[in-house]
Amino acid sequence: MVGRQNRGEISLAHYGVLFLDELPEFNKKVIEALRGPLEDKSVTISRLNMAVTYPCKFVLLASMNPCPCGFYGSDTQKCNCTKEQIRKYMSKISGPLLDRIDLQIEVSRVPYQKLNSYKKEETSEEIRKRVNKARKIQLERYKGQKIFSNSELTPALIEKYCRLDNKSKKILEEAFEKLGLSARAYGRILKVARTIADLENSKEIKTQHLAEAIQYRSLDRKYFEN
Amino acid sequence: MTKVTIEDKQYPKQLRNIKNPPKQLYLEGNIELLNQNIISIVGSRNCTPNGKKLAKKFAAELTMQKITIASGMAKGIDSAAHIGTMQAGGKTIAVLGNGFNHIFPKENIELYKEIIKEGGLIVSEYPPDTKAKSNLFLERNRIVSGLSIAILVVEAAHRSGTSVTARLAKSQGRKVFVLPHEIDDKYGVGTNNLIKKGAILITSTKDIIDNFEFLKYIEFEEASTENIDKINKNKIQKQKTNKTLEMHLTNKIEKEVYMLIRNGNKEVNEIAKKSNKSISEITNALLMLELEGAIKKIEGGYKCI
Numbered sequence: 131m132v133g134r135q136n137r138g139e140i141s142l143a144h145y146g147v148l149f150l151d152e153l154p155e156f157n158k159k160v161i162e163a164l165r166g167p168l169e170d171k172s173v174t175i176s177r178l179n180m181a182v183t184y185p186c187k188f189v190l191l192a193s194m195n196p197c198p199c200g201f202y203g204s205d206t207q208k209c210n211c212t213k214e215q216i217r218k219y220m221s222k223i224s225g226p227l228l229d230r231i232d233l234q235i236e237v238s239r240v241p242y243q244k245l246n247s248y249k250k251e252e253t254s255e256e257i258r259k260r261v262n263k264a265r266k267i268q269l270e271r272y273k274g275q276k277i278f279s280n281s282e283l284t285p286a287l288i289e290k291y292c293r294l295d296n297k298s299k300k301i302l303e304e305a306f307e308k309l310g311l312s313a314r315a316y317g318r319i320l321k322v323a324r325t326i327a328d329l330e331n332s333k334e335i336k337t338q339h340l341a342e343a344i345q346y347r348s349l350d351r352k353y354f355e356n
Numbered sequence: 357m358t359k360v361t362i363e364d365k366q367y368p369k370q371l372r373n374i375k376n377p378p379k380q381l382y383l384e385g386n387i388e389l390l391n392q393n394i395i396s397i398v399g400s401r402n403c404t405p406n407g408k409k410l411a412k413k414f415a416a417e418l419t420m421q422k423i424t425i426a427s428g429m430a431k432g433i434d435s436a437a438h439i440g441t442m443q444a445g446g447k448t449i450a451v452l453g454n455g456f457n458h459i460f461p462k463e464n465i466e467l468y469k470e471i472i473k474e475g476g477l478i479v480s481e482y483p484p485d486t487k488a489k490s491n492l493f494l495e496r497n498r499i500v501s502g503l504s505i506a507i508l509v510v511e512a513a514h515r516s517g518t519s520v521t522a523r524l525a526k527s528q529g530r531k532v533f534v535l536p537h538e539i540d541d542k543y544g545v546g547t548n549n550l551i552k553k554g555a556i557l558i559t560s561t562k563d564i565i566d567n568f569e570f571l572k573y574i575e576f577e578e579a580s581t582e583n584i585d586k587i588n589k590n591k592i593q594k595q596k597t598n599k600t601l602e603m604h605l606t607n608k609i610e611k612e613v614y615m616l617i618r619n620g621n622k623e624v625n626e627i628a629k630k631s632n633k634s635i636s637e638i639t640n641a642l643l644m645l646e647l648e649g650a651i652k653k654i655e656g657g658y659k660c661i
Contacts, residue, residue, distance in 0.1 A: 238626075342640065
């Protein structure tokens, strides 16, 4: 995936999207190799007589089942997996990698009737407009900073652009304590909160933006209970 | 860790009388427990939530009757029995089918530590480096029943290890108590079969105690041990917090979300749809509720505490 001598998939996905379907089915070594490049946006391939650095600014998108059989946590179907199997399946994705995945969403099965319901939802076209607007806001804001989106904010810039009011600060503090989030998640939550605020065309990061950003870290939390 | 051989004085008397007693026992924790009146609670590893609940209930109630609870520290009923005993402030005995250095299943390492910390005892026939093997678990069962004056079978499917334990217990002259099940309940086929073969059907802790002449049933209200107080206190406190929580939730959305989750809607989209609120409003409420300790993240959604 990172490449041998030629560019690997992550470099081929430069400025694009890398989609890994059924993430836990990949070799663990391959999954873990993504950690560095995700942070540095570049990958260095060192071989005996050469070392090449390729850029790899990509969006990582991955999907997985909750357990090997796919029904863990489902209301309608019974899961046949043992706890040990589920633990093994989940452990393919390490904490450090999960930390680097900003949006984690659980999706339940869609019942048949809902597949062709006529209820009006926001269309892709409308969402696209919203996203473009948010991008514009970010481009405008980061003029002269040599970056063009929230994801590229450095810790110093986070301090500058992702200010929280006292109430939000307290909530974030509490959330870290009670939900067991890692330090690495801190900056990432702020960046996501900034983006959610931009999507709503809000100058400040409000409490609800922060809350939504924290809620997108659902897999970081403890998955099991006795 | 101490090693006790069959010649030693500390070797449990009950166990010496069985057909093939273990030549030596490796013990870790409170050895005194071996001289107490022990009842084992056994059942399937793959059990129902109700089975777990019953195992915990009987473990706690028997603890209050000054009975020591033993089990095999396997998944399911065994674990529930140990946990129930400790929740009632009791000390529990776990009999392993493997060495101390290879706790099985792995997720029970926490439980293993907890049992020792709470003054319990771990027993194994095998040297510490013995790995878990299925035939050893069957051998282990003879020690579980051998240590006890009786065993209580909570749940057992057709042809399960639990039925084997019950058979062993009977051949060792131990009383076998069984909780009855519906006849079409697949988790109760084994228990119902045991009843057919002459095991004692019981529905309450008193039934068990009344079967022994040397034991006297301690009325719950009369027994003023600290343990019972502790349990009752916890119960009252829990009810209180639940009530106050409901009143406490002044925020309208939070309250609505809380009620929806309590009625079994666990998934975010479901909650959003039913309350007709935006996802961002819902996630906001969910986080607040979670921080307040009213709800909890589980697989596929949330649940009330």
